[in-house]
Amino acid sequence: MGNIILPILVFWPICASIISYLIGRKNKKMRDYWANFVTIVEFALAVSMIPTVIAQGSVYFTLAPFGHERLYFQMDGFRCIYGVITTFMWMCTTIFSREYFAHYRNRNRYYLFMLMTEGATVAVFLSGDVLTLFTFFEVMAFTSYVMVIHDEKPGAQRASETYTYLNVFGGLVTLMGIFLLYNTIGTLEIDKIKDACAAVPDRKMLYWAAATMIVGFGGKSGMFPLHVWLPKAHPVAPAPASALLSGVLTKTGVYGIIIISCHMLFGDWVWGCVLLGIAVITMFGGAFLALFSVDLKRTLACSSMSQIGFILTAISMQCILMADPELTGEFHFYGVQGAILHMMNHSLIKLCLFMSAGVVYMNLHKLNLNDVRGFGYNKPLLKFIFGMGVLAIIGMPLWSGYISKTLIHESIVERIFMYHDIEFAARVFQVVESIFTLTGGLTTAYMTKIYIAVFWEKNAYNQEKMDASNGKYMNKASAFVLTISALVLPFFGLTFYKTMIPISEFGSGFMYLNGHPHVVPFLEWACLRGAAASLAIGAIIYILIVRVLLMAKDENGKTMYINAWPKFIDIEDYIYRPLVVQVLPFIGAFVTRTIGNITEVIGKVGYKAYWAFANFYQPRKPNAHKFIEKSKELYPKLKPDARLAIEKMKVAYQNSNIETWDKQDDKRTIEPLTRVPVLDDFEDMKKEGYVVPHLGGWFNRFANNYGDNPEEENKLSSMLRQTMSYGLIIFVVGLAVVAAYIITQTL
Amino acid sequence: MNIALIIPILLPIVAGVLIQPLKLHDRKTRETYVATVVLINFAIVVFLALTAGSEPTTILRLNRLIDITFKIDGMSKLFTVLASFLWITATFYSFEYIKHEGMDERFYTFFVVTIGALIGIGYAANLQTLYLFYEMMTLVTFPLVMHSQTEQSVAAGKKYLTYSFLGANIALAGFFFLYQYCDSTHFVEGGSLNLEKIGTNITLVQTVVLLTVMGFGCKAGMFPLHAWLPSGHPVAPAPASAVLSGVITKAGVLAIVRVMYYMVGVDFLRGTWVQYVLLALTLYTVFMGSMLAFKEKLFKKRLAYSSVSQVSYVLFGLMTMHPLGFVGACLHMIAHAIVKNILFLSAGSVIYKTHKTYVTQLKGIGKEMPITMWCFTIASIALVGIPPTSGFESKWFLAIGALQSDIGIFKYLGPATLLVSAFLTAGYLLSIMSKAFFPGEDYPYDTMVKTEANAYMTIPMIILTVLAVGFGMFATPLVDFFSQIAGLIM
Numbered sequence A: 001m002g003n004i005i006l007p008i009l010v011f012w013p014i015c016a017s018i019i020s021y022l023i024g025r026k027n028k029k030m031r032d033y034w035a036n037f038v039t040i041v042e043f044a045l046a047v048s049m050i051p052t053v054i055a056q057g058s059v060y061f062t063l064a065p066f067g068h069e070r071l072y073f074q075m076d077g078f079r080c081i082y083g084v085i086t087t088f089m090w091m092c093t094t095i096f097s098r099e100y101f102a103h104y105r106n107r108n109r110y111y112l113f114m115l116m117t118e119g120a121t122v123a124v125f126l127s128g129d130v131l132t133l134f135t136f137f138e139v140m141a142f143t144s145y146v147m148v149i150h151d152e153k154p155g156a157q158r159a160s161e162t163y164t165y166l167n168v169f170g171g172l173v174t175l176m177g178i179f180l181l182y183n184t185i186g187t188l189e190i191d192k193i194k195d196a197c198a199a200v201p202d203r204k205m206l207y208w209a210a211a212t213m214i215v216g217f218g219g220k221s222g223m224f225p226l227h228v229w230l231p232k233a234h235p236v237a238p239a240p241a242s243a244l245l246s247g248v249l250t251k252t253g254v255y256g257i258i259i260i261s262c263h264m265l266f267g268d269w270v271w272g273c274v275l276l277g278i279a280v281i282t283m284f285g286g287a288f289l290a291l292f293s294v295d296l297k298r299t300l301a302c303s304s305m306s307q308i309g310f311i312l313t314a315i316s317m318q319c320i321l322m323a324d325p326e327l328t329g330e331f332h333f334y335g336v337q338g339a340i341l342h343m344m345n346h347s348l349i350k351l352c353l354f355m356s357a358g359v360v361y362m363n364l365h366k367l368n369l370n371d372v373r374g375f376g377y378n379k380p381l382l383k384f385i386f387g388m389g390v391l392a393i394i395g396m397p398l399w400s401g402y403i404s405k406t407l408i409h410e411s412i413v414e415r416i417f418m419y420h421d422i423e424f425a426a427r428v429f430q431v432v433e434s435i436f437t438l439t440g441g442l443t444t445a446y447m448t449k450i451y452i453a454v455f456w457e458k459n460a461y462n463q464e465k466m467d468a469s470n471g472k473y474m475n476k477a478s479a480f481v482l483t484i485s486a487l488v489l490p491f492f493g494l495t496f497y498k499t500m501i502p503i504s505e506f507g508s509g510f511m512y513l514n515g516h517p518h519v520v521p522f523l524e525w526a527c528l529r530g531a532a533a534s535l536a537i538g539a540i541i542y543i544l545i546v547r548v549l550l551m552a553k554d555e556n557g558k559t560m561y562i563n564a565w566p567k568f569i570d571i572e573d574y575i576y577r578p579l580v581v582q583v584l585p586f587i588g589a590f591v592t593r594t595i596g597n598i599t600e601v602i603g604k605v606g607y608k609a610y611w612a613f614a615n616f617y618q619p620r621k622p623n624a625h626k627f628i629e630k631s632k633e634l635y636p637k638l639k640p641d642a643r644l645a646i647e648k649m650k651v652a653y654q655n656s657n658i659e660t661w662d663k664q665d666d667k668r669t670i671e672p673l674t675r676v677p678v679l680d681d682f683e684d685m686k687k688e689g690y691v692v693p694h695l696g697g698w699f700n701r702f703a704n705n706y707g708d709n710p711e712e713e714n715k716l717s718s719m720l721r722q723t724m725s726y727g728l729i730i731f732v733v734g735l736a737v738v739a740a741y742i743i744t745q746t747l
Numbered sequence B: 001m002n003i004a005l006i007i008p009i010l011l012p013i014v015a016g017v018l019i020q021p022l023k024l025h026d027r028k029t030r031e032t033y034v035a036t037v038v039l040i041n042f043a044i045v046v047f048l049a050l051t052a053g054s055e056p057t058t059i060l061r062l063n064r065l066i067d068i069t070f071k072i073d074g075m076s077k078l079f080t081v082l083a084s085f086l087w088i089t090a091t092f093y094s095f096e097y098i099k100h101e102g103m104d105e106r107f108y109t110f111f112v113v114t115i116g117a118l119i120g121i122g123y124a125a126n127l128q129t130l131y132l133f134y135e136m137m138t139l140v141t142f143p144l145v146m147h148s149q150t151e152q153s154v155a156a157g158k159k160y161l162t163y164s165f166l167g168a169n170i171a172l173a174g175f176f177f178l179y180q181y182c183d184s185t186h187f188v189e190g191g192s193l194n195l196e197k198i199g200t201n202i203t204l205v206q207t208v209v210l211l212t213v214m215g216f217g218c219k220a221g222m223f224p225l226h227a228w229l230p231s232g233h234p235v236a237p238a239p240a241s242a243v244l245s246g247v248i249t250k251a252g253v254l255a256i257v258r259v260m261y262y263m264v265g266v267d268f269l270r271g272t273w274v275q276y277v278l279l280a281l282t283l284y285t286v287f288m289g290s291m292l293a294f295k296e297k298l299f300k301k302r303l304a305y306s307s308v309s310q311v312s313y314v315l316f317g318l319m320t321m322h323p324l325g326f327v328g329a330c331l332h333m334i335a336h337a338i339v340k341n342i343l344f345l346s347a348g349s350v351i352y353k354t355h356k357t358y359v360t361q362l363k364g365i366g367k368e369m370p371i372t373m374w375c376f377t378i379a380s381i382a383l384v385g386i387p388p389t390s391g392f393e394s395k396w397f398l399a400i401g402a403l404q405s406d407i408g409i410f411k412y413l414g415p416a417t418l419l420v421s422a423f424l425t426a427g428y429l430l431s432i433m434s435k436a437f438f439p440g441e442d443y444p445y446d447t448m449v450k451t452e453a454n455a456y457m458t459i460p461m462i463i464l465t466v467l468a469v470g471f472g473m474f475a476t477p478l479v480d481f482f483s484q485i486a487g488l489i490m
Helices: A003-024 A026-056 A077-099 A108-126 A130-150 A154-185 A192-196 A203-221 A230-234 A239-264 A269-292 A296-321 A332-364 A380-393 A398-418 A424-454 A464-470 A474-495 A500-511 A525-546 A569-614 A625-635 A640-653 A679-687 A698-705 A712-744 B002-020 B025-052 B074-100 B106-123 B128-143 B151-181 B203-219 B228-235 B239-263 B272-294 B297-321 B323-354 B368-384 B390-404 B411-438 B455-473 B475-490
Strands: A059-065 A070-075 A551-553 A559-561 A657-662 A667-672 B058-061 B067-070
Touching: A003 A026, A003 A059, A003 A077, A003 A108, A003 A192, A026 A059, A026 A077, A026 A108, A026 A667, A070 A077, A070 A108, A070 A500, A077 A108, A077 A203, A077 A239, A077 A332, A077 A474, A077 A500, A077 B323, A108 A130, A130 A192, A130 A203, A130 A640, A154 A192, A154 A203, A154 A230, A154 B390, A154 B411, A192 A239, A192 A657, A203 A239, A203 A269, A203 A296, A203 A398, A203 A640, A230 A239, A230 A296, A239 A269, A239 A296, A239 A332, A239 A500, A239 B106, A239 B368, A269 A424, A269 A525, A296 A332, A296 A398, A296 A424, A296 A569, A332 A380, A332 A398, A332 A474, A332 A500, A380 A398, A380 A424, A380 A474, A380 B411, A398 A424, A398 A474, A398 A500, A424 A525, A525 A679, A525 B297, A559 A712, A569 B067, A569 B151, A569 B272, A569 B455, A712 B067, A712 B151, B002 B058, B002 B067, B002 B106, B025 B074, B025 B106, B067 B128, B074 B239, B074 B411, B074 B455, B074 B475, B106 B128, B128 B239, B203 B239, B203 B272, B228 B239, B228 B297, B239 B297, B272 B297, B272 B411, B297 B323, B297 B411, B323 B368, B323 B390, B323 B455, B368 B411, B368 B455, B390 B411
Parallel strands: none
Antiparallel strands: A059 A070, A551 A559, A657 A667, B058 B067
């Protein structure tokens, strides 16, 4: 047991989701209010936990028995921050959903799964052991699937297919990692993992565990090369869902990666370097993809991937900074604070941006930049809201993004200074630093691109249509939450010493912050320099690449955005899908089917051999012609009542066939039986040395009783006969062995 | 001596045989009669499981070698309670379903007799008794397989009979060898193999054990005698295929447990080549079943292939010869029995209501039959092994058991294969779910007709679905119970 609020935080939305479904069947409006109420209560509950956590440091709740062990929830500083952010985002998007979904079908389904996902996501962040984490991670994966596919357009179906298979695949590989971890250290309680892992002499198993566990968590967070679902699923999901997917669900993956990097492999140099490599590719790749995108939400989705790369860079840098034996991890705090703050910032920024994009989509039902161009030209409020998001994400000083990006940047710079005497290592980190700055520039460029396209430029063809909805493009409730989500960003950015830095210190216990953080001079040139470089590079890229290479004149001479990204560079379509859908199943099925058929073949050969053997001893059968002639000859000699009986039987046997075998010619003939021989005939024929075909008997009667098609009957009866005889032979062999054995024993 | 043990065996057999002579032509009377029999039988089985002691009861002694003896131990309790419970759900389901097939009386006769035979297998205290009821089970389920009397089903029945007899006879021959070297013909916890009697014949005994297990493995769908299963299960009427896949395959598993853990003893096998061969066979079967299910388009056949794979999860757990693996095997026995029942019953409902038999035809079926497909979806998730369902708990123990046992490369290969198979399971089951519930925006909602099956069909499925999830959430009592058994036999 423990603090009762923790399970309430988890199970309140899950229970409320079912109530919401039931309400929704009766009254749609009530359902919407109920969902708002649920998320507001949830947010209030999460906020109410802050004083408790500050006072007690960490609170727990154990629900046992559950599964084979228990559910274990824990709330410390970091989890508290993420609990509050998650519930805040859910509250905002739910309030926004009411307007966004007004004309959608299957809304009840959406609300059911949306609320369930909230419970599961909160549970992931509150999990105190890896098994609880994994349980809710999987629940979340399945419930969020419904949010992705909600539109049911072909694109959504395909994207959600990718999403769910990546989830299942990642989940299973992660499970393998959890097996290995549990097998190595014998505990899964997150608080105990660090010490238990440090005591393991053989690191090999831990590396294996980490490498497998990161597949699921990395897949969820959008880490390269498992990012493929992200740029496809976020654009097609409804906007409130994309905000949650991008802002919160990716962070559950990051949460898992933190457990790997800060608990299992705390201060592990090798792990830090590997993760840094992946992080840099993710960071740069996402930004690069975003630059080429001409779809509003796709740009934001790629941007999410890139920002996750920033967060992963921070996490890997804290590993690397901690691993240095000389400096005893003095600069560890850069990585820790950078990771926590950038996670938080990214969630809030994406909330603002995706909801604004949702407003665009809600009005136009289009997302292509050329189609939505000029939508915000005459809409000052939306222009302001989106602008806040843009300024925050590009790391403009005095907005929230600047603080976290600077911390991450400083972590790399510190590492370069620490290694100034080792040429090669310093070089490597210098490269990392320049990619970091370049990615910052790309971020500036692609955000400027969409901001200018939607809010500064006029639509080339139909600006009246764009302006038609001015003043009524969103209702008051939506406008309210959007404004809140936008104002949060400069608020944090302006008051960072009072807000962001204490928040990051509050959460740093989860990442085992080493020592005390230094005071970073954020507003001095040393720090501003990085941001300035990024912004300058961004401006150059925008002017030289976006305006020149990524825009072209169409047939009417108007300048349009063009999709210059080559189609064939798509690892999902050209590597993963063919591999998983065609190549591997083909090989697998071919091999297994071939081997699996071995017994079948042996069985068939055996069966044939048995019949060949049986036929070998079969007596001579009559020639069909002779048999029929003989019958005709006998027929007139019969008594009248016998003839009547035969006529009746004839009807029953009309289509019956008779199969005969001429042994001399080795020829089988099948002929229709035109008349039915009776017993007297058979007796005669038997005397003449013929073997008489057998027509009566139990099997024929069985077949006749249960069928109406004589042809079928005949087939059935012969099959049955064969079956029984083959089965019985084997059975009899068994019995004979038994008998023989009993005899030998009793003698 | 507890003569009450034969009641749950004889009651269904007699009651089933009496269905024809009593001329229960009226549907209501017949259904009441059948329902009463299975319910009373379940009550007796549960009562015996709770109260009966573990002393053996000899009913009949033919000679000093062959006697019919019953006894209740942990495995008996597990198997009989599971079987008789699932029989209730399948029976109630069949009241509606069998309208579609016809020949009710014949169906119920064999259906009711089968549960008697199964309880006999569960209570058997020696291999002779087990073998008797094992063959009886084969013979009485044979008419269930070819109930529809199409050419296909008769051919499948033929195959079923052939493979079953072949497997059982191999196993029986194995018994004759084993008897020479065991101290007792009865099942003894930990086995009664006498190493002195074996002397230098170790390889012979090992081979015999391997063949015996493979023989009984036929019923459990283990490679190489698995081929009857994918053709036999799909052609039977849905309630029959549900219990064939869910329960009858477990009779094979129980027989293997009896041979390995109660006659031979795993200490004799652990670390030998027999263990490795069996591990390889089971893992291969796990992979093969999933792979072929993934490629299969016929709905019920896909489920049958899935059974091939899933029952081998159980066998893999047994072959690890580790207490945790054993616990996982027992858990998976329950999980798979329940889940496969749901899957076959929901497939049956779909066929009964819409006559759709291919998975490609199931687009939008979730809108038409929401309850059925919800049960199907939750069961699929359980079969994939997503927490917190029962499938996850069993997989957890299977994998941890494998990792902690000393089986060389299989230590890692085992869990990895289970997870690959789970991924394929997701591929072949969840794709049905996504088509069923998310037919696309062009789905004709206006012309859609709700064709949900009636309460006879849905209530059994709902009850089973609750259990499939419930056993995962509250697995602790089961884990304790199975650990107890594992402690006795290892």
